Amino acid sequence: MADYDLAIIGGGLNGVSVARDAAGRGLRVILLEQGDLGGGASSASPRLIHGDLAVLERRAFLRVRAALAERDIWLRIAPHLVRPMRFVIPVHSDERPPWLLRSGLLLYDRLASRTRLPPSATVDVTHHPIGNALKRPFGTAFEYSDCVADDSRLVTLNAVDAAERGAVIRTGARCVRADRLEIWRLVAIDRGHRLVITARALANASGAWTASVAETVLRTPQPEGGTTQISQIIVRRLFDTDNVYVIQNIDRRLIFASPYERDFTLIGTVGHAFKGDPAVVSMAAADVAYLCDAANRYFRERVEPSDVIRTVSGANTVLDGASAGRDGSMAFDARRGKAPLLTIFGGDVTTSRLRAERAVSRLTSFYPMSPRWTAKAPLPGGDFAWEKFDEEVDGARERWPFLTEPQAQRLVAGYGSRLQDVLGDAKDRAELGPAFGPELTGAEVRYLMAKEWARFPDDVLWRRSKLGLTMPARDREALAAFMATASP
Numbered sequence: 001m002a003d004y005d006l007a008i009i010g011g012g013l014n015g016v017s018v019a020r021d022a023a024g025r026g027l028r029v030i031l032l033e034q035g036d037l038g039g040g041a042s043s044a045s046p047r048l049i050h051g052d053l054a055v056l057e058r059r060a061f062l063r064v065r066a067a068l069a070e071r072d073i074w075l076r077i078a079p080h081l082v083r084p085m086r087f088v089i090p091v092h093s094d095e096r097p098p099w100l101l102r103s104g105l106l107l108y109d110r111l112a113s114r115t116r117l118p119p120s121a122t123v124d125v126t127h128h129p130i131g132n133a134l135k136r137p138f139g140t141a142f143e144y145s146d147c148v149a150d151d152s153r154l155v156t157l158n159a160v161d162a163a164e165r166g167a168v169i170r171t172g173a174r175c176v177r178a179d180r181l182e183i184w185r186l187v188a189i190d191r192g193h194r195l196v197i198t199a200r201a202l203a204n205a206s207g208a209w210t211a212s213v214a215e216t217v218l219r220t221p222q223p224e225g226g227t228t229q230i231s232q233i234i235v236r237r238l239f240d241t242d243n244v245y246v247i248q249n250i251d252r253r254l255i256f257a258s259p260y261e262r263d264f265t266l267i268g269t270v271g272h273a274f275k276g277d278p279a280v281v282s283m284a285a286a287d288v289a290y291l292c293d294a295a296n297r298y299f300r301e302r303v304e305p306s307d308v309i310r311t312v313s314g315a316n317t318v319l320d321g322a323s324a325g326r327d328g329s330m331a332f333d334a335r336r337g338k339a340p341l342l343t344i345f346g347g348d349v350t351t352s353r354l355r356a357e358r359a360v361s362r363l364t365s366f367y368p369m370s371p372r373w374t375a376k377a378p379l380p381g382g383d384f385a386w387e388k389f390d391e392e393v394d395g396a397r398e399r400w401p402f403l404t405e406p407q408a409q410r411l412v413a414g415y416g417s418r419l420q421d422v423l424g425d426a427k428d429r430a431e432l433g434p435a436f437g438p439e440l441t442g443a444e445v446r447y448l449m450a451k452e453w454a455r456f457p458d459d460v461l462w463r464r465s466k467l468g469l470t471m472p473a474r475d476r477e478a479l480a481a482f483m484a485t486a487s488p
C-alpha cells in the first residue's frame, strides 16, 4: 500500500490547484515544493482573471466563453482575492478601428451572458475622470468588465484549502528522485533531511523545471516545447481611477496598466524565449524600455526606466509560442503495469481551477473519487458575496477600530472572513506585536508562519503580501530577526 494516492512536484498555481481538487475528492495527497509556494511563474502573472481579448481576436470564441465562466466562478469562490474592474481601451487612431473594438466588446458581452458584471460601454474621456491620466488626443474610450486577482495569494489559499482537506504540503522539499514501478517511490531533500515516500500516482507540475524534472528526476521523456519568460514593471501610480488601462501597442500587442497595491501601477507583459536557470529570471533593459515606451504613448505622466521600482519576471514551459498561456498543457501517461504520471504546466490563472479539475479527473479510472466540487466551494476566507466586499471592510473597521480604511481594505483583500484568525481580539495596534514598516504586524507574521507556510521575509513581503514595496530596509532586517526566533 502506497503512502499517498497522489504526489505532486511543484507548488505553483498548477500544483496547488491539483492538490486542492484531489484532496477534496478524497485522495491522500502530498505536494513537494522545493522553495516557497508561488515562488516561480505563479507570482509573476499579469494578475488578470479574464476572457482575454487577445484570444477573442484569434476567434477562439469557445475558449473565451469558458474563461469568462471561470471568471464568474472565481468571483464566487474568491471574492476577497478577485476584484471586478472596468477595463478601459482608449481609442487610438493608429490602432484597431473603433468599430472593430466596439463590435469585439459587444461579442465579449454576449459570451459572458450570464455574468452580473456590467456590460461594455463607450466613454467620452474628455469629460470623464478616466481621461485625466491620458494624453490629449484621446477623446473616446471603450470600457468593459473583467477582473484582477492577487496571483500569489491564490496559490497560498489553494494550498491552505488543500491542507484543510487533508493534503500534506511540504515547502523547502526538493524532489530529487522518483522511481516508477507499480507505485511511485520518491526521494526528496526536505529542509536538509532525506524524505522517502510512495504514491500511487505522480503529477509533475514543476513549471519551467518540467523538462529537467522529467529528465533527471523521473527519467521519462521530456515534454516537447520550450521555456518562455514574461516580465512586467512596477512604477508609481500613474492614474487615480480604479481602472485597468488597455494599451494597444504599435506591434498590436495589448499591454495592461493595472492599479497595484494602492500606490503603484503594474505594466505588462512582455514575453521571450528563456534559457537558463528558472530560479533566476530577470528582465532585460530593452524590455523595460519597451513597456515604458508603451505607457508613454498613452499616459501624461512620463515613465522612464529609472522610475521602475521593481520588475516582475517568471518562466514556464510552453508548447509553442503561438498558443502560450490560456489552457496550458497536460499529458497523462498510464502504461500498463506502471504507476500513472500526470504532467501539467503553463496556462493562465483564469483557467487554472478548470485545468486542475480536468487533470485530476484523468485519474478517475484508477481510484474511486467523489465528483468535481471546486467550482462551488469558496477558498478560505471567501465565504461572502463579492458585491459585499465593502461591507466586509466596514465590518472589519467596526470590529478593529484602530484599522485605517486602506489597512482594512488590504487585510480583507488578503484574508477575507479569516481576518479574525489574524487579528484575534486585539483592542489596539500595540496588541498585535511589533510593527514592521507602515502596515505589517507581528500577529500577521505569526499567522502567516503558522497557517500559510511562510518561513523567510520574502515569503511574507512578496508572496503572502506585497508589503515589500513599502518596507524600509531596517524593518526588513527586524522582520528577518523576528521570523528567525518566532515560533509559529
Ligand SMILES: Cc1cc2nc3c(=O)[nH]c(=O)nc-3n(C[C@H](O)[C@H](O)[C@H](O)COP(=O)(O)OP(=O)(O)OC[C@H]3O[C@@H](n4cnc5c(N)ncnc54)[C@H](O)[C@@H]3O)c2cc1C
Binding pocket: 009, 010, 011, 012, 013, 014, 015, 032, 033, 034, 035, 036, 037, 038, 039, 040, 041, 042, 043, 044, 045, 046, 047, 048, 151, 173, 174, 175, 176, 205, 206, 207, 208, 209, 213, 217, 228, 229, 230, 271, 314, 315, 316, 317, 318, 324, 325, 326, 344, 345, 346, 347, 348, 349, 350
Ligand atoms: C510565458 C508565460 C506566459 C504566461 N501567460 C499568462 C497569462 O496570459 N495569463 C496569466 O494569468 N498567467 C500567465 N502566466 C503565469 C501563470 O501564472 C503561470 O504560468 C501559472 O501560474 C502556472 O504556473 P505553474 O504552476 O505551472 O509553474 P510555477 O508557478 O513556476 O510553479 C512550479 C513550481 O515547481 C517547483 N519545482 C520545480 N522543480 C521542483 C522539484 N524538483 N521539487 C519540488 N518543487 C519543484 C518550483 O519551485 C515552482 O515553485 C504566464 C507565465 C509565463 C511564464
